[in-house]
Amino acid sequence: AQTVTQSQPEMSVQEAETVTLSCTYDTSESDYYLFWYKQPPSRQMILVIRQEAYKQQNATENRFSVNFQKAAKSFSLKISDSQLGDAAMYFCAPPSGTYKYIFGTGTRLKVLA
Amino acid sequence: DVKVTQSSRYLVKRTGEKVFLECVQDMDHENMFWYRQDPGLGLRLIYFSYDVKMKEKGDIPEGYSVSREKKERFSLILESASTNQTSMYLCASSQGPIYFGPGTRLTVT
Secondary structure (H helix, E strand, O other), rough: OOEEEEEOEEEEOOOOOEEEEOOOEOOOOOEEEEEEEEOOOHHHHHEEEEOOOOOOOOOOOOOOOEEOOOOOEEEEEEEEEOOHHOOOOEEEOEEEEOOEEEOOOOOEEEEEO | OOOOOOOHHHHHHHOOOOOOOOOEEOOOOOOEEEEEEOOEEEEEEEEEEEEEOOOOOOOOOOOEEEEEEEEEEEEEEOOOOOOOHHHEEEEEEEEEEEOOOOOEEEOOO
């Protein structure tokens, strides 16, 4: 069965510091995408970053980057130079089938001024 | 930008009522989804549609049905609402990354 684990229900980071959110998963898909989504309080879910599994290079999107280890089925999100606006729930989303994705239970990130 | 809209942000219904949640996307995506979001449980897939009139059950389809008569529109139906269906409902569409609507917070009393 496809599974995903976000082992950190909540994390805190000081403004301007770096934080890493972890995600491990299991999938039988061989060629797939993985995503990180951000959901600010009472606001819409938005895509933060995506990684193509066949690419060895880790994806980067401004202050957001991933550490993707396909063999270990690990997909962590690093946020550099954290800002107050980064405070949100973050969800990891690996595939659960063709065109379908399974979402983790989320990590609530608090950014301390 | 992809836009996914949902008919209501907040909805209050009574137990036993038939409830329709509507979702429209404007990017001609083949795939559309209905998720339910509950604290501590993350997002759980209710139904998935990969084409007009095509649907597939997700992880928690019991008590729900869906309709997709047009490519851009995907409806979630609660045949007889119950209090345990009080939740946040998220619609999404995809042709690669998933794009979400703003959500409908449904309360069943």
